[in-house]
Amino acid sequence: MDWQAWLAIALTLGVLITLMVTRLGPHLVMMAALAILSVAGVLGANEVLAGFGNPGLITVAAMFVVAAGLEASGGIDLLVNQLLGRPTSVRRAQLRLAAPVTALSAFLNNTPVVAALIPALHSWSRQIGVPPSKLMIPLSYSAILGGTLTLIGTSTNLVVNGQYQALTGGPGFGLFDITAVGLPVAVVGLVFMLLVFPRLLPDRKDGTPFANLREFTLEVAVAPNGPLVGKTVEQAGLRHLRRVYLVEIERDGNIVTAVPSEEKLRGGDRLVFAGDTQAIADLLRINGIVPSVEGEAPLFTERAERRLVEAVVSPHCDAVGHAIRDTRFRDRYGAAVLAVARNGERVPGNLGSIELEAGDTLLLEARPAFVSRQRHTKDFLLINDLDTEQPRHERAYLAWAILVAVVAAAGLEWISMLNAALIGAGAMLLTGCCSVSQAEKSLDLTVIIAIGAAFALGSALEKTGAAAAIANSFMALSGDRPWLMLALTYLTVMLLTEIITNNAAAMLMLPTVLAMTESANLNAEPFVFAVMMAASASFATPIGYQTNLMVYGPGNYRFTDFLKVGVPMNLLIGATTIAVLLIGWPLR
Numbered sequence: 001m002d003w004q005a006w007l008a009i010a011l012t013l014g015v016l017i018t019l020m021v022t023r024l025g026p027h028l029v030m031m032a033a034l035a036i037l038s039v040a041g042v043l044g045a046n047e048v049l050a051g052f053g054n055p056g057l058i059t060v061a062a063m064f065v066v067a068a069g070l071e072a073s074g075g076i077d078l079l080v081n082q083l084l085g086r087p088t089s090v091r092r093a094q095l096r097l098a099a100p101v102t103a104l105s106a107f108l109n110n111t112p113v114v115a116a117l118i119p120a121l122h123s124w125s126r127q128i129g130v131p132p133s134k135l136m137i138p139l140s141y142s143a144i145l146g147g148t149l150t151l152i153g154t155s156t157n158l159v160v161n162g163q164y165q166a167l168t169g170g171p172g173f174g175l176f177d178i179t180a181v182g183l184p185v186a187v188v189g190l191v192f193m194l195l196v197f198p199r200l201l202p203d204r205k206d207g208t209p210f211a212n213l214r215e216f217t218l219e220v221a222v223a224p225n226g227p228l229v230g231k232t233v234e235q236a237g238l239r240h241l242r243r244v245y246l247v248e249i250e251r252d253g254n255i256v257t258a259v260p261s262e263e264k265l266r267g268g269d270r271l272v273f274a275g276d277t278q279a280i281a282d283l284l285r286i287n288g289i290v291p292s293v294e295g296e297a298p299l300f301t302e303r304a305e306r307r308l309v310e311a312v313v314s315p316h317c318d319a320v321g322h323a324i325r326d327t328r329f330r331d332r333y334g335a336a337v338l339a340v341a342r343n344g345e346r347v348p349g350n351l352g353s354i355e356l357e358a359g360d361t362l363l364l365e366a367r368p369a370f371v372s373r374q375r376h377t378k379d380f381l382l383i384n385d386l387d388t389e390q391p392r393h394e395r396a397y398l399a400w401a402i403l404v405a406v407v408a409a410a411g412l413e414w415i416s417m418l419n420a421a422l423i424g425a426g427a428m429l430l431t432g433c434c435s436v437s438q439a440e441k442s443l444d445l446t447v448i449i450a451i452g453a454a455f456a457l458g459s460a461l462e463k464t465g466a467a468a469a470i471a472n473s474f475m476a477l478s479g480d481r482p483w484l485m486l487a488l489t490y491l492t493v494m495l496l497t498e499i500i501t502n503n504a505a506a507m508l509m510l511p512t513v514l515a516m517t518e519s520a521n522l523n524a525e526p527f528v529f530a531v532m533m534a535a536s537a538s539f540a541t542p543i544g545y546q547t548n549l550m551v552y553g554p555g556n557y558r559f560t561d562f563l564k565v566g567v568p569m570n571l572l573i574g575a576t577t578i579a580v581l582l583i584g585w586p587l588r
Contacts, residue, residue, distance in 0.1 A: 001464070001465060001466065001469055002464070002465075004040075004042045004460075004463075004464040005464035005465050005466040005469065006466075007036075007037075007040060007042060007460075007464075008037075008042065008457070008460040008461050008464045008466040009461075009466045009469075009470070011033045011036060011037070011457060011460070012457060012461065012466075012508055014033070015029050015030065015033050015457065015504070015508070016496070016508070019504065026446070026450040026503075026504055027445075027446040027447075027449040027450040027453065030449070030450045030453035030454050030456075030457065030504070031449065031453045033453065033456070033457050034048055034453040034456045034457070037456055037457070037460050038456075042460050042463075042464065043456060043459060043460055043463070047456070047459055047463075048456050049456075050166065050455060050456075050459065051451070051452040051453065051454065051455025051456055051459075052452035052455075054159070054162040054163070054166060054452070054455060055162055055165070055416070055417075055418040056158040056159045056160075056161055056162020056163070056165075057158075057159060057162060057448060057451050057452055057455075058418060058421075058422070059152070059158050059162075059417055059418050059421045060109065060155040060158050060159065060447075060448065060451065061443055061448055062418075062421035062422050062424065062425040063108065063109050063152055063155075063158075063421050063424075063425075064109060064112055064442045064443050064444065065424075065425035065428055065429070065434070065439045065442055065443070066108065066402070066403060066406060066421065066424045066425055066428055067108045067109055067112035067113060067442065068112065068428070068434045068438050068439055068441070068442035069399050069402065069425075069427075069428025069429075069433035069434040069439075070108065070399045070400070070403060070428075070433070071112065071434075072392060072433060072434035072435070072438045073392045073393070073395040073396045073398065073399040073433040073434065074285070074287065074392065074393040074395075074396045075396045075397075075399040075400050075403075075433075076104075076113070076117060076120065077120060077285060077287075077393075077396070078393075078396045078397075078400075079100055079104065083096065083099070083100045084096050084097065084100075084124055086127070086128055087128060087130075089198075090130055090134050090198040091194055091198045093128060093130045093134070093135065094134070094135065094138045094193065094194055094197060094198065095194055097121070097135060097138055097139060097142065098138055098142040098190050098193060098194070099190075101113065101117065101139060101142040101143055101146060102142045102143075102145055102146035102149075102186060102190065103146060104146065105142070105143040105144075105145075105146025105147050105149075105153055105154075106146045106147070106149035106150045106153045107150060107152060107153065107403060107406075107407050108152075108153075108403070109147075109152075109153075109154060109155055110143035110144060110146060110147040110153065110154055110547055111155070111444070111447075111546050111547060112442060113143055114139060114140060114143050114547040114551065117139060118136075118139070118551065118554050120285075121135055121136070121139060121554075122554065127237075131203055131204055132204075132554060132555050132556065133201060133202045133203065133204040133555050133556055133557065133561075134197075134198065134201050134203065135555070136551035136554055136555030136557070137197070137201060137548075137551060137555060137557070137561070137562070137565060138193055138197060138201075139547075139551055140545070140547040140548050140551045141189070141193060141539060141569065142190070142193075143547050144536055144537070144538070144539070144545060144547060145182075145185070145186040145189045145190065146186065147536055148178065148181070148182035148185060148186060148532070148533055148536050148537075149178070149179055149182040149183060149186060150175055150176060150178065150179060150182070151173055151174070151175050151176075151177065151178060151417065152175065152407075152410070152417065152421070153182075154502075154536055155447065155451065155503060156502050156503055156506050156532060156535045156536055157178065157532050157536075158417075159451050159454075159455075159503060159506070159507065160506050160507075160510055160528065160531060160532050160535070161173050162455075163455060163458055163507060163510050163511075164510065164514070164528055166455070166459070167458070167459075167462055167510070167511060167514055168514065168524075173528075174411075174413065175407070175410045175411045175417060176411060178529055178532060178533075180580075180584060181529050181533060181577065181580050181581060181584070182533070184576065184580050185533065185573055185576050185577050185580065188572065188573070188576045189569065189572070189573055189576075192568075192569065192572055193569075196565070196568075197565060200564055200565050201561070201565060202557070202558075202561055204555075204556045218272070218273040218283070218338060218339040218363070219270055219271070219272050219273075219338070219339075219352075220270070220271050220273070220283065220289050220290065220291055220338070221268060221269065221270050221271065221289075221290050221291070222265050222266065222267055222268065222269040222271065222288060222289070222290075223267065223288050223289070223290045224267035224268050225267060226267070226287070226288030226289075226290070227287055227288045228265050228286075228287075228288035228289070229265060229266060229267045229288075230264060230265070230266075231264065231265055232261060232262050232263060232264050232265070233246065233259055233260070233261050233262070233263050233265065234261040234262070236265060236286075236288070237286065238271070238286075239261050246259050246271060246272070246273055247272045247273060248272045249263065249265075249269050249270065249271055249272070250269070250270040250272065251266060251268075251269050251270070271289075287393040291336055291338055291365050309335065309363075309364045309365075309366045309370060310361065310362070310363055310364075311361070311362050311364055311380040312359065312360070312361050312362075312380060313356055313357065313358055313359060313360045313361075313362065313379075313380060314358065314379055314380055315358040317356070317358070317379040317380065318332075318379070319332075319356050319379075320356055320357060320358050321355060321356070321357075322355060322356065323352065323353050323354065323355050323356075324337050324340075324352050324353075324354055324356065325352035325353065327356070333366075333370070333379065334366060334370055335364040335365065335366035335370050336364065336365045336366070337362055337363075337364060338362075338363045338364060338365055339362070339363035340354050340356075340360055340361070340362055340363075341360070341361040341363075342357065342359070342360050342361075347360075362380075392432065392433065395431065395432060395433045398431055398433060399428065399431075399433040402424055402427045402428060402431070402433065403424065405424070405427075406420045406421060406423070406424035407420075409423075425439070447503070447546075450503060450504065451503050451507070454503065454504055454507035454508070455507065457507070457508065458507050458508065458510060458511045459511075461508075461511040461512065462511040462514075462515070467511035467512045467514070467515040468515040468519065470512045470515070472516075472519065480520065482520070482522055482587035482588060483578075483582060483587065485516065485520070485522070485527075486526060486527060486530055486578060486581060486582070486587065487578055489509070489513055489516075489527055489530050489531065489534070490530045490533070490534045490574055490577060490578055491534075491574070492509060492534075493505050493506060493509050493530070493531050493534035493535055494534040494537055494538075494570065494574060496508070496509065497534065497535050497536075497537070497538040497545070498538055498540055498541050498570075502535040502536060502538055502545055502546075503535070505534075505535050506531050506532070506534075506535035509531055510528070510531055513527050513528070513530075513531055514527075514528075521588065522587055522588055523585060523586055523587055523588060525585060526581040526582075526584075526585040526587060529581060529585075530577065530578070530581060533573075533577045534574070534577070537570060537573045537574060537577070538570075539562070539565070539566035539567075539569040539570050539573070540562060540563060540566035540567045540569075540570050541559070541562055541563070541566065542557070542559065542562050548562065
C-alpha cells in the first residue's frame, strides 16, 4: 500500500477513536477528515464533495420534510388517537404502541417519528396510568425495527444504498428489497419485546400530578362548528387528562361546576382547566379546542402564525393591578392570555377577571415577533418561547395521502425514490401541511453534514486500495468461509454502531465489505443487507442510535436499563438476521 492508503486507514481509525472517547459531534469529526483528504490531495475537489450531492443524502433530507408535514398537520396525532385507545395493562399498551409505530417507521425516517410521538406518548401514558419508563424504550425499539422494513425507513438504508451505487456503479436496491430480511426480524423483535419487556423495564412514575410543577389556570373554548360539539366530556377525552383537569364550564353566562362526565359540550362553551405547561400544550392539540377569545374575533387567522410563549409580568408592566379583560391585552401587546400562574399555583376564578400582579407567569399565544419585541421592553421578564405550533388538523388526511402517494410512486417504480421524496416534500409545503419554518427545523443539518462528509472517507478507502487490504484481513480471519464472513461483517458493524453512530459505522464499513465480496467472488447483496441491518440494530446503549438517546430523558432511564433489555435484543436480532440471510440468499 502507498502512503495515501495508510493515510486513509489512519483517518478511519482516528475518526473511530475520536467518536468513541470525545463528545465531538460526528459532523465535526467527519468534516475534519474530509478537509485532510482534500488538502493532502488524496481526493480531488469533485470527489471530496460528491457525498453532498448523493441521491441518498438528498432523499434523506426530503423525507425529513415529509415527516414534518405529517406531524405538523396532526397526522401522527390522528394515528395515535385512532389506534392507541385505552389499554388495561402494560403489555397491551406496548402492543398498541409497537404495531403502528413499526408500520409508520417503515415509510418515514424513524428519528422524526420518535420526536413527534414523545410528547403524544407522555400525554397518553398519563391518561392510561402507565409510567413512561414502560413505553419509551418500546417506542424507540419499534421505530428501529420498523426502519429496517423498507429502504426509506431509516437514513442509514438510504445512504448505504447511495454509497453502494457510487462505489459499484450499479442501480442500487428497490424500496422493498430489504423487506424480505426486515419483516421476519421485526416480527421476532416485537414478539420478544411484548413477552419480556413488561417485566424487565423499570417502573418509574412521573410522580403525583402537579408535584413540583407550576400550575396554571387555563381557559379554552369549544369550536362552534368543531367535532366536539354534541359529545360528552368523557367522549371528548377531557375526563382522563392526568395533569390537567376540568374545573368548570362557562355557558351563556352560567357556570357549570363539578362537571359530570355525561355533560354534553356545546359550541362556544368556555372550559376552565387547571394544569401544568406541558399538559396545556397537549390539550391545545385536541381537534375542536380553540383558545378563549373573550367573545372577540380570533387573534390570528393563520395557525402557522401562532406560538406559545411563557412570560413573567414585570413590576413595570402597565397591566399590573388590572383585570385581564380590562387591559385590552391583545391590542396592547399582540398576544392572548391562555393561562396564569402565581407563586407556582393556579389562580382560581374566571381567567378574564384575574387581576395581574408583578411576578405572575403567563402562558400566551403570540406571533413570533412578540418574543423579539418584548426583549427590548420592560413589560415582561424571562421570556421563554415554547415554540409550539398547533397542528393543522384539517390537513391531516391530506398529509397521509401525500405520504401514501410517495410510497406508491417509489414502490411501483413509477419514478425514482429521490424524485418521489422531493415531490412529497414540495407537496407538504405547497398544501400547507407544514410551514417553511417547520420544514427548515425538520432538517437535521448535523446528520446531513456528517453523512455527506462520510462519503469522502469511504471513497478514499476504496480509491487508495485500503478497503481491499482490510478486506483481505477479514477473509484470512474467516478462513474463506462465507457464512463466517457474513457473521463477522454483522458483528463488526453492530459493535461500531453501539460506540459511534449508525450512519458512520455503515459508511466506514461498506467499502471494506464490497472489496471483500469482490475478492472472494461472493454475492454482495446479503452482505450489504447485513450492513444495513446491523447499523440499525443498536439496542444495548442509549448513545448507539439517535432514537435511544431521544427517549433516554423522557423515559427517566438509567444506562443500565438499556443494557438489561438491549443486550439480549441485540443478540436475538443478530442471530435472526444472519439466519434469514443464510437461508434466503446464496453467498456465492
